[in-house]
Amino acid sequence: MQVRDITIDELEKKAAELGLGLPIEQTEPWARYQATIDGRTPWGCVEFVGEGEGGQPKTLALASLFDHKTHGYHYLRSNHAPVWVEAPSPEQEAEAMAALAAHVRKRDSKQTFARLCVAADLPACEPTLSGIPYDQTVVIDVTSGDEAILSRMKPRGRRDVRKALRESPVECADETERAAKSFEEYYDVMRETGERDGFHPAPCSDYEDMIRILGSEHCRVYAGRIDGRVVTWSIVTIFGERAVRYYGASRNDTMRKHVTDKLVYFECCDLGANKAVTGYDMMAIGSEFSPKLMGLNEFKTKFTKQVTPVAPDRDLPLKKLFYKALVTAKRLRDRK
CATH class of the missing domain: 3.40.630.30 (Gcn5-related N-acetyltransferase (GNAT))
Incomplete structure (x- = not known):
């Protein structure tokens, strides 16, 4: 070779x-x-x-x-x-x-x-x-429409999403254009997430550069708001058939209101509406290889019945x- x-x-x-x-x-x-x-x-x-x-x-x-x-x-x-x-x-x-x-x-x-x-x-x-390498991820099939996406989840995932759709006060939207103008209000949520989960986020300018340089064709910002306040958001990259939830953050005081369940389902449906995208990669779950990431599994694995191995x-x-x-x-x- x-x-x-x-x-x-x-x-x-x-x-x-x-x-x-x-x-x-x-x-x-x-x-x-x-x-x-x-x-x-x-x-x-x-x-x-x-x-x-x-x-x-x-x-x-x-x-x-x-x-x-x-x-x-x-x-x-x-x-x-x-x-x-x-x-x-x-x-x-x-x-x-x-x-x-x-x-x-x-x-x-x-x-x-x-x-x-x-x-x-x-x-x-x-x-x-x-860093913390991983050998497994979760890829959600976003084809065939909103109900099909829901039907392929584990029972726990369907239950949590339906509960979120019924009861969660969060309003979800694609806010790429708004975030491109200023990322400060989203970054404040990331700071809170970092303090809770024990990590230091990159400088705000890194996220701003990512959104600006990749452009809306390859990078979307989805957010959930309650009374106009950002309480959860995701930065999603898109290339070809694959979308990836690259970053995500949420407020401490709204975590029990299923705000992120509702947002992730909104993202799946919105990405699925773009017929080019077939899979939504939640990026990294725990395993014997990466036990430090096991805390991610409860949330991520409920959205699909399959786990995808990666190098x-x-x-x-x-x-x-x-x-x-x-x-x-x-x-x-x-x-x-």
Whole structure:
């Protein structure tokens, strides 16, 4: 297997020719958005090439990578990639990682590691230094109309949504245009959510840039209001047939009023009305691989009867001694 550099336009063209549904993170609009975030730079795209019939080159996978600079070192990140033409075997993934490591070392010696999605637990890869990777998600089928969407939920999901439709005072709407003008009132809800759930949200400008750069074709903001006050919202990305609930936030004092149940169902129906969208990815649930995310399961899994496996993020060390030192330093920090 070989790895060769290609442009983002070539990546999107090859994906279209091969009938691959690209995650939005592997597209040109996403690259423009990432370039606005401090410490991130589009590094380039690569094609994993094998041997096809008659010895002809054959595209096996594609990936767009970004240079991340943090704490004085660089690493590469490729979200939801490599995007494989056909599901790879562990041996193919191992060969791909070896080829990518050789390619990056030759082209860019400053990179410490590469973070990609790898299904198999390979000796060449390590658990991620940061973040919480996941190997399962929930994808809601939004085809065939509102009642069909409801009918495919678990009984608990149908019960909660019907209760929300009957009793919840929240009014839901697509507020993309309003949020694009100012994200402050939505960001205030995110701050409250972060304090409740123990995380620090990105700067408000990151969400504003995401909405502005991706544009309404690829990014929607849905919100629920009670008496004119935003109490729950979602940022949803759209590319091809797949929509993704990328961010969500809700007020503490209205959580028991089923406001987010009502909003998610509204989103499903609205996205389903766009005939191009067939699946709505709730992005990440817990499992044995990612037990820290188990708290998400009760809410997300009620909207569908299926769980979708995905290749989780793993780190591919390029400077092995330096990477080992980073692991040791993190372990010491975590003990404090």
